[in-house]
Amino acid sequence: xxxxxxxxxxxxxxPDTASTxxxxxxxxxxxxxxxxxxxxCVVPSYLGIIEDKYKTQKYYEENINxxxxxxxxxxxFSKAKKTSRIKNIVAYFFGAIAATFKVEKQDxxxxxxxxxxxxxxxxVWGKWINHAKYIxxxxxxxxxxxxxxxxSRNKLITEIMMIFDKFSCKRSDLIVTVxxxxxxxxxxxxxxxxxxxxxxxxxxxxxxxxxxxxxxxPKVMEFKNNYGLDGKFVxxxxxxxxxxxxxxxxxxxxxxxxxxxxxxxxxxxxxxxxAGSILEKLITYKEEHxxxxxVFIPYxxxxxxxxxxxxxxxxxxxxxxxxxxxxxxxxxxxxxxxxKPVIGVLESGSEVRCIIENTNSGLCSExxxxxxxxxxxxxFLENAGTDKVMEMGNRxxxxxxxYLTRDISIAKYTKxxxxx
Numbered sequence: 001x002x003x004x005x006x007x008x009x010x011x012x013x014x015p016d017t018a019s020t021x022x023x024x025x026x027x028x029x030x031x032x033x034x035x036x037x038x039x040x041c042v043v044p045s046y047l048g049i050i051e052d053k054y055k056t057q058k059y060y061e062e063n064i065n066x067x068x069x070x071x072x073x074x075x076x077f078s079k080a081k082k083t084s085r086i087k088n089i090v091a092y093f094f095g096a097i098a099a100t101f102k103v104e105k106q107d108x109x110x111x112x113x114x115x116x117x118x119x120x121x122x123x124v125w126g127k128w129i130n131h132a133k134y135i136x137x138x139x140x141x142x143x144x145x146x147x148x149x150x151x152s153r154n155k156l157i158t159e160i161m162m163i164f165d166k167f168s169c170k171r172s173d174l175i176v177t178v179x180x181x182x183x184x185x186x187x188x189x190x191x192x193x194x195x196x197x198x199x200x201x202x203x204x205x206x207x208x209x210x211x212x213x214x215x216x217x218p219k220v221m222e223f224k225n226n227y228g229l230d231g232k233f234v235x236x237x238x239x240x241x242x243x244x245x246x247x248x249x250x251x252x253x254x255x256x257x258x259x260x261x262x263x264x265x266x267x268x269x270x271x272x273x274x275a276g277s278i279l280e281k282l283i284t285y286k287e288e289h290x291x292x293x294x295v296f297i298p299y300x301x302x303x304x305x306x307x308x309x310x311x312x313x314x315x316x317x318x319x320x321x322x323x324x325x326x327x328x329x330x331x332x333x334x335x336x337x338x339x340k341p342v343i344g345v346l347e348s349g350s351e352v353r354c355i356i357e358n359t360n361s362g363l364c365s366e367x368x369x370x371x372x373x374x375x376x377x378x379x380f381l382e383n384a385g386t387d388k389v390m391e392m393g394n395r396x397x398x399x400x401x402x403y404l405t406r407d408i409s410i411a412k413y414t415k416x417x418x419x420x
Contacts, residue, residue, distance in 0.1 A: 006035040006417070007103060007130070009096055009111040009122040011089075013039050013069060016046035017299045019239065019330055020114055020139055023203060028067045030410035034418065035108070038068040040099045042092050047275055047299075048077045048084075059099060070099050079242075079277040089115040096122050106130040108417055116142035117161050120168025127171065133420040136172035139203075140327040141165075141185050148322030149243045162189075169196050173420050176413070178203050179351025181325040188325075199416055202351075204409040205333035207400060210306050212339040212393075219307040227295050229311060232269040233262045233384050235343070235377070236312035239331040241276035246320040246345065246367055248278060251285055251294070253370050257377060258291055262384035273297040273308055309338045313389075314380050317352060318345040321367035328352060333404060336361060336396035341389055343376050361396030 008028060012021035021041070028037045043054035050073075054060060060071040072095035077088040092115065109132045111123030120136055127134035143161035146152050166189060169175055175198040177183050186198045213220055224230045241247060260268040270293060272282065279296065286294045300308045309315070315335040319327065324347035332352045335342055342362030346353035356362045363379060365372035383389050 003034065003036045004107040004418075005104065006031070006037045006108045006110060007100075007106040007126055007132070008037065008039045009109070009119065009126060010039050010041045011092060011112070011114050011119065012046050013041040013071075014064065014302070016042075016044050017302070018046045020112055021046070022302060023330070024112065025064075025067075026204075026206060026406055027410060027413060029065050030406060031414055031417075032066050034414050037066075038070065038103050038106070040070050040072070040096050040103070042074045042095075043071045045074060045076065045088075048079055048088075050074075050076050058095075059102065068103075070102060072096060072099055079275075080280065089118060093118040093122065097125055100126055100129050106132050108133050108135065108420070110135045110137060110417075113138045113140050113142065113165075116140070116146065117164050117168075120165050120172075124168050124171045127173075133173045133417075134171065135174045135176060135417055135420075136168055137176045138182060138186075139178055139330075141182065141325070144185065144326045145244065145323065148326055149320055151243060166190075170194075172196055174199065174416060176201050176416065178330070179325075179328040180354070181350050182328060185325040199412075201409055201412045201416070202404050203328065203330040203333060204404050204406045205337040205400060206406045207337050208406075210309065210334050210337040212397065213306065213310040215310075217307075217310070219304075220310045223304075223307045223311045227271065227297050229269055229271060229295070231266065232293075233266040233314075233381070234269050234271055234312045235314045235316065235380070236271045236273060236308075237316040237318070238273040238309060238312075238334070239329075241272060241274050241279045241282065243277060244320050244323060244327060245318045245329075247272075247318070248281060248285075249368075249370065250316075250318065250345065250373065251282055251291075253373050253377070254294065255289055255291055256374060257381075258289075258293060260293075260381060262381045264385045266384065268293060268381065270294045271297055271312065274299050305334065306338070309334055309340070312340055313384065315340050315342055316345070317342045317356070317362070319347070319350070319367060321347070323347065323367075324350040332356070333400060336393075336400045336404075339393040339397040341380070341392035342396070343373070343380070345373055355399065356396075359395045359399045361392050361399070 012018035109126035344364035
């Protein structure tokens, strides 16, 4: 029997390091037994730079591990400049609309809520053109996210954004969100009336690729040596260094630990692994305040992520105030998979904070409660090297293995799509 055809609109796809691109890659490859899958995405460009080999044609066709990938050429951009980013996003949007005609008729269309608003509209477009069932995967709600972090204070713009995204929700056959608080947001949007068909499926980590390693594992040691972390107590932030994480205020808390040591005598180092729109601000703050124990490290290749995550003793998992029900920090799943405890700066009732508190795999505080953030850091410094800290991390990993593996979540996606 012929497999059903599934079209995925993905702003980014591997080898781009965007978390949604990595996630959608694993989802697509995990559903190949049930579906013939095509992905429409941009040429690799998550950091704003495009390789010369992707600058000569409008479209590029590839096959990656059995998934057909149709890439769209877009302009290079700067993450720090709004107009530059918008130009890039608009180019993807119209390029993807045109690219829809380059693929054969589809049975299902799947789009993700990135880029904001455009991702949902592309899914509606694909549904109309193909007369297909449409699955709208909401990783982040907008304009709620834009409003929460003050990215735009223009009420007219945010109201128009809401009209368009509610339109995408209404036209979907299924909304999949990634947290119980995000399901609540769908109901709030529609005030409990004619709520679109909505389910929650957690994001995941591939526990076969990301798992605990010994501290003296050669690749872990190499990573630590490369960035001056050897022998240090490392508190790490790994992921997008962008607007939605309150990092500009959290680095002021970190400043109080410039000369800190753990109870077992180690110097404390704060590592930021990744890139994003506020990276330069953080670097400038570090330099102006002579914070020698802060180090900035580039994004790691997917195959090396296991080593960087294992190099930390503790990981941050943070969101800015107002992000509850709007976005879910999937970085937690990788942190838990390597068995590391968490300093959570997350609103009560948000998906990841519920998991951390239910499993006692870290210490949490509300965004903006910087005094409690400081207390939580001090607790880890006082208990460094003890069984208390190790057991915290182990509980998080156990929960991942029991409930949040890649196979568990992908099986849920497959079942929900085929039931439409």
